[in-house]
Amino acid sequence: MSRRYDSRTTIFSPEGRLYQVEYAMEAIGNAGSAIGILAKDGVVLVGEKKVTSKLLQTSTSTEKMYKIDDHVACAVAGIMSDANILINTARVQAQRYTFAYQEPMPVEQLVQSLCDTKQGYTQFGGLRPFGVSFLFAGWDKNYGFQLYMSDPSGNYSGWKAAAIGANNQAAQSMLKQDYKDDITREEAVKLVLKVLSKTMDSTSLTSEKLELAEVFLLPSGKVKYQICSPESLSKLLVKNIANDSCFETVAALVESK
Incomplete structure (x- = not known):
């Protein structure tokens, strides 16, 4: 029945659904996953990379993590060409605000502004929704550290921990x-x-398959966005996998007794 209503972005089905928006969300469900966690001293973002070629220059290209402004970054799941357009739009909006008011743009205001753009692509004919979801991590003087998730419909919400992309429900x-x-x-x-x-x-988890980034405050009070290097990520993986295996071994011994 949906075939009668899914040819246009702006046509509601009798059930009140916009199928093109739902199809965009399905496309994101097949993309590499991304997870964000809000901590008391920062925000952690991690993403699964689908492009793992040995020829890829990882020091100059990122697939999942992007810096929007000095105090805001994001993780992406979905169609990367769509994400690039929206990220550039957000960067321009952040710089315009800074130029006009001489202070960083509040994180939620930046997210809301970008989501307004995404919502417009679900309302006007001749356009398709952006097939991408974001996890925004940032800090401002009003609310401190914040984590937001947005989807192709233009909705956004604040989270303590969130997952987008493949297997997001299990995560x-x-x-x-x-x-x-x-x-x-x-x-x-x-x-x-x-x-x-x-x-x-x-x-198995390897540094070639992951990107990890953090947003935190330096002792000077300046916001710092930092992407974990492949070498540091490899050390973290070795340390955590070792701890997990020890824990599972102990748990198995307890159960056997």
Whole structure:
């Protein structure tokens, strides 16, 4: 029945659904997953890379993590060409605000402005929705550290922990069980790697398949956005995988007794 109503973005079905928007969300569900966790001293973002060629220059290209302004970054799941357009739009909006008011743009205001653009592409004929979801991580003087998730419909919401992309429901369930309100950035990194190791399609986690970024405050009070280098990520993976294997071994011994 949907075939009568899914040829136009602006046509509602009798059930009140916009099928083109739902199809865009399905496209995101097949993309590499991304997870964000809000800690008391920062925000942690991690993403699964689908392009893992040995010829790829990882020092100059990123697939999942993008810096929007000095105080805001995002993780992406979906069609990367769509994401590039929206990220450039957000960067321009952030710089215009800074130029006009001589201070960084509040994180939620920036997210809302970008989501207004996304919503417009679900309302006017001749356009298709952007096939991309974002996890925005940032800090401002009003609300401190913040994590927002947005989808192709233009909706956005604030989260303590969120997952987008492939297997996001399973990841969300694990985050709901293990997340604590007083979690630190170091604990958030461990949790996000644990969740990704259990929900990722790949059999093993390697630094070539992941991107990890953090937003935190320096002692000087300046906001710092930092992407974890492949070498540091490899060390983190070795450390956390070792801890997990020890824990599972102990749990198995307890159960056997």
